Amino acid sequence: MYRLIRIPALMLALAISCFCAAPARADATFEVSGIRVDASAKSTAEARTAAIASGRPTAWGILFKRLTRQQDWPRQPALDAATLQRMVIGYFPVNERRSTTRYVAEVTYSFNPEMVARVLQSAGIPYTAVAAKKVLLVPMAPGFARGSAWTTAFLSPRFATAPVPFAVPYGDAADTPYLAGLSFDNAAWDHIAPVAGRIKATEAVFVLATLAGNKLQLSIKRVGQGEMPTKTVIEVPLLQNVQATYPGAADAVVRAIDDMWKNQKAVDYSQKGHLTADVRIASLAQFATLQNTIAGVPNVASVNVAAMDIGAARLAISYIGTPDQLKTALAQAGVTLRGGPGSWQIASQP
Template identity: 25%
Template sequence: MLKFLTKTSVFLALTYAAFIGSTLGAQASNLFEVKNVNVDAEASSALEARGIALKDGQSRAFQILLKRLTRVEDWPVLPIVSEQEIETFVRRFRVQDEKTSSRRYLASMSVVFEPETVLDLLRTLNIPFSETQARPMLLLPVLEDVDGYRLWDNHWWAESWAQVDLRNIPAPMVLPLGDPEDRAMLDVEDVLLSDTQSMAALAKRYNVDTVVIAHALATEKGRLDVSVYQYSAAGSRLFVRNYKGQRNPADIAGEAVEDILSAFAKEWKQTSVVEVGDQVTFTVAADYERMGEWLTMLERLEAASFIKSLDIHVLTSQGAILSLAYTGSVDQLASNLAQSDMLLREEKNGWRLKLRR
């Protein structure tokens, strides 16, 4: 439920609770889940090796999480939590692909951490953090090699992206199905010609606002050049990455994928990382045309992590006056609300909030 509600809004709060109850079946991403941590340990027995490996895996997953939530410039001061203390932060974990011998244990594990416990640690250490995600983007990996251009066919560039957890990261991405409907909407020629109309149709199918084209050029041994195009209603942009090494381009792909994802994460953190400090409260007028839109707005406000409390002063069938207590700057708050399809703007008569769609 909302953090603070006036007495006049109790009935609507109960209605709101019933409303969101019907949406809980939707699968959501979890920024506090770290997947696919490989563990390997030896000891006097396989059982002892398992215990060592799992503790080590949880500790390494915790460091991955802290870096995920914070800026690169703050990584040198991130805390090192002992294996004895790590259980304080872990909600649950699971292991897969277990292999054992008489003294050795190998597996892959995923760890889910307790959000508030982790964030309290960062607050105590006065380390700025981001606990929000950007809106998911649709990712289209295009490979150009000696055999030509490939978009929908199976190829190692697309497989490199599929092996990474694209959901539980600061700037999440979605890979397309590549089914006949996708192929009918967009082909590789459309991509090369920057056919934004076809891209927009595909984006609509996946309910995203942005399409990312990761075009890998792999015609030389030991070299991989990647051009990353980003298309949205706000326009388009491009950045290029070059990777070299004494390896085949396919062997460099994993490094390229991680680097590109880090670039998107860094950009998102510039707008979403909040300095640890006091909350700010201001008044905003919420505009809507029907009560169903108001309930949707309440749901999205509850999900906005920048908002720490909400108080309703006036409530009518087509508008409300709210007080919002938030952390960070008002620009960051507006960006945070935009991720939930809400527009926060300052007009002549004050701040106004409405649904984007």
């Protein structure tokens, strides 16, 4: 049983606030880079101001598509210049060129996660606020071959910044026992886990390319430890031949994987929940840091101390979305949530 520790509330609040004063780290998920801006005006300063302002709508459009499902892209909220200026909390220009009347640069814009969340919530648009982890991607036609044209299509440098980062199997002697004879229909996580472990992936995606008349059919199956497989099928028009179709087909697959991930992870604001979780306290500083980290997770609406004892505390957390989505968001922030209803435990990751 927990009992409230007999420390005056004001002293406890002041002590915790001392450790919570550090600013939050910039979230790369909400940074948009490489926006080219170009504007002219009566002076260099005016041209620079106009150029930076002109890039904000473009950056917002890129961020919106990064965070939301493709089915929601037509619903992108139209924001006025004043709102965009408030939403962008910082920018960093590189490759600047100036004259007395013109300013050109490539700019990185940093958006305020809380303001982005409010805009999307008011529009009723689910979104993913956490970065996707690397997955193992296994191209099959009908089996896997490292040197095949289908596999090579996924090795293009353009996929280095894919929304869901991925790597294909090495295809060497260590992989052979697990990949040889593997078929799309029977492929499961247990079959591929050792191969995925080599790239530190906890999920894998099998992609089967099949010729179907004048189209290339792409069957996609995503698997993970302790998870039910998710599947989808897409088609792309056949070009001159199958090999010529593979690069465009790879693009379509990468987009589909991104959408599969977002459909699974996107936070639905109509779903709200509450839980209490126990936490071990090594020091007041450690506890304050953990509480501050949890409060900064976009899925978390509020976090409060429900009870405290020597070396332990109980946190009351209100969140948006599902418990699994909360787990994922916390894990991205370096916090582990374990257990289930009535018996949750929370801790900083080692």
